Amino acid sequence: MVGFDEHFVLIMDQLTGHQPNPHIIPIVGIGGTGKTTLARNAFENKCVVEHFDVLLCRLREWKSSNGYHGTTRLLDMADALGSRSPYLMNFLDEDKSWNLFCEKAFPQQNYSPELEEPGKIIAKSCRGLPLEIVVVGGCFAKSSKTREYWQFVAENLYVNSDNDERCLKILALSYHHLPIHLKPYFLYMRVFPEDCEVQVS
Structure with a gap:
């Protein structure tokens, strides 16, 4: 994942860190910034699979019917989902x-x-x-x-x-x-x- 290392580490930290309550982390950015690539790699990572073993079994069934839907180009949509901190994708330097x-x-x-x-x-x-x-x-x-x-x-x-x-x-x-x-x-x-x-x- 050239250029995505920092994004990947930050997303993995948010996903597997100790949070008091479950929450949504939408990945937000314009088309072509790599939102789906980042979501797919995080979703399929072994650490995430082991951390959310039961939940991910159900999510995989849901994913296989309409693709990865944790990404959006619209910040307003991320806010509407009740996310406290959408993850913003920036451009590569x-x-x-x-x-x-x-x-x-x-x-x-x-x-x-x-x-x-x-x-x-x-x-x-x-x-x-x-x-x-x-x-x-x-x-x-x-x-x-x-x-x-x-x-x-x-x-x-x-x-x-x-x-x-x-x-x-x-x-x-x-x-x-x-x-x-x-x-x-x-x-x-x-x-x-x-x-x-x-x-x-």
């Missing part, structure tokens, strides 16, 4: 953004120092949002590893894009960079409802 980008863009450790300058510009343009960094980094893992290409992208990425258009462009990258034989499989997945579990068969 430049160092963490670069580290996460490198993990995705250079999966075989084939790092080239000449790509660092444009690479850091590209990582910074993702505004500290893990989802954007992971998608963009994954695309660059399959792209040309020339400085000229990376410099061109660094200078032209997200020019004049508003938030909605930017989000669509990011998600479109995942599709456009799929090998041609995988694109139909990706499109077929649309027949399944959001967050449902898909049987391998």
Whole structure:
């Protein structure tokens, strides 16, 4: 969980610490900050499973029917749930953004120092949002590893894009960079409802 170590420690402390009464800890933040990733890793952690053994058995049954619902983009919703202290997800700083980008863009450790300058510009343009960094980094893992290409992208990425258009462009990258034989499989997945579990068969 690159960039999530501090969040994970804090959430685990709140979940397993001695609290006088049970309470809700909504994870709040804008889309792409890693709310669901953090919730999933905390929910499936051995310490949490052992701490809430009976409760988690029931929660797992509930989770398997509509996904992880401990996260929200709306602070008002967290307040309405009666939470005393919603956990706010912040953005990754430049160092963490670069580290996460490198993990995705250079999966075989084939790092080239000449790509660092444009690479850091590209990582910074993702505004500290893990989802954007992971998608963009994954695309660059399959792209040309020339400085000229990376410099061109660094200078032209997200020019004049508003938030909605930017989000669509990011998600479109995942599709456009799929090998041609995988694109139909990706499109077929649309027949399944959001967050449902898909049987391998």
